[in-house]
Amino acid sequence: MRPMRWSTFVTVGAFMLISTIPALAKERAEDNYRTYCVQCHGMQGNGKGINIRDMSVLPRDHTDAKEMSARSDDDIFKVIKEGGVAINKSVLMPAWADVMTDEEIRDLVQHLRKLCKCSYGK
Amino acid sequence: MSRIKGASKNPLKLVALAAMTFASAVGWAADGEAILNAQCSACHNLAGPAPATLDALWNRKGPDLFYAGNKYQAAWMEKWLQKPTRIRPAGMFYGNHIKPGAKGDEVDATTLVTHPALPATDAKAVTGALMQRKGRSDLVTAGAYVPGTISRSSGEMLFDKFKGCLACHEIEPGYGGLSGPEVYTAAKRLQENYLISYLRNPQAWDPKTFMPNKRLSDTDLQKFVHYLRLLGEEVKP
Structure with missing residues (x-):
């Protein structure tokens, strides 16, 4: 058998190193929003996603500054991570802890603040 | 050459070789694996792994098939391939198939594609090849579902x-709702032990899926599959 070339050795080594890095890289807040939130909260964030037809409780309108400013960033973080039930809201809002890291959820809270053009209390 | 020489010493081998040559020449027995690679691989991931980024999730055109043998019911698959129907009302990733409407977002039907239908012999061969694909067997437990x-x-x-x-x-x-697959056909389509495993942890199968993990208890997991089976019985074939 031919001895392994140095270049092959280095390539294989680099590949093994890359494959040990965690597979899921950080995603942008607007991309997470498009993937997980838009199905119910809508393309425009107005609470009118494709799923609302038969819902018993309608999703929050993220562009409603009055409603959104009544919730603290911590509350919004909690409801995204743990679901509606965690803040005594609807079971229709699921927990997203399994698809977003805490850092991504914090970014998403800031994205929601952009959509409502508001902050907590104002 | 040496192979054929060897075969000529054994009449049985020679007959088998002739039969194989004949079959491939006239397309007598459809080769499921060949069809999968030629016709299905543009839209389906046949080798894994599942999308690890949102970009990959958005660009996925059809369900991953590298664990098809652990997921689908063969009888359903063979029938469906001959007469495909839409299972996901808003397509594979709903975000690619919606538009704003008067009352809210709507499915943009013009962007949805239909699955090609296969002739019966091809459907049978492809189903056979799919059932061989047993990726993620580590996630499925035989007997996980107890009929009830x-x-x-x-x-x-x-x-x-x-x-x-x-x-x-x-x-x-x-x-x-429309973003997920219809569930009234789920029990006909999917293996029960797969349903238990997927419902317990969707992200174990598909890390970026927009199906949330509902943290279902073992008892509820069983009840869910009972319910899906009941829905399946009510649907007209």
Whole structure:
């Protein structure tokens, strides 16, 4: 058998190193929003996603500054991570802890603040 | 050359070789693996792994098939391939198939593609090849589902009121959410032990999926599959 070339050795080594890095890289807040939130909260964030037809409780309108400013960033973080039930809201809002890291959820809270053009209390 | 020489010493081998040559020449027995690679691989991931980024998730055109043998029921698959119907009302990733409408977002039907139909012999061969694909066997436990029953009202209460699944899934044609696959055909399509495993942890199969993990208890997992089986019985074939 031919001895392994140095270049092959280095390539294989680099590949093994890359494959040990965690597979899921950080995603942008607007991309997470498009993937997980838009199905119910809508393309425009107005609470009118494709799923609302038969819902018993309608999703929050993220562009409603009055409603959104009544919730603290911590509350919004909690409801995204743990679901509606965690803040005594609807079971229709699921927990997203399994698809977003805490850092991504914090970014998403800031994205929601952009959509409502508001902050907590104002 | 040496192979054929060897075969000529053994009449049985020679007959088998002739039969194989004949079959491939006239297309007598469809080769499921060849069809999969030629016709299916542009839209389906046949080798894994599942999308690890949102970009990959958005660009996925059809379900991953590298664990098809652990996921689908062969009898359903063979029939469906001959007469495909839409299972996901808003396509594979709903975000690519919606538009704003008067009352809210709507499915943009013009962007949806239909699955090609296969002739019966090809459907059988492809199903055979798919059932060989046993990726993620580590996630499935034989006997995980224990057959049982649930009343329609209890099942619906669990599915809708307690767990909120109706938000994204239709439990009958025209009733329920649109971003997820219809569930009234799920028990016909999917293996029961797969359902138990997937419902327990969707992200274990598909890390970026927009199906949330509902943290279902072992008891509820069983009840969900009872309910899906009941829905399947009610659907006209």
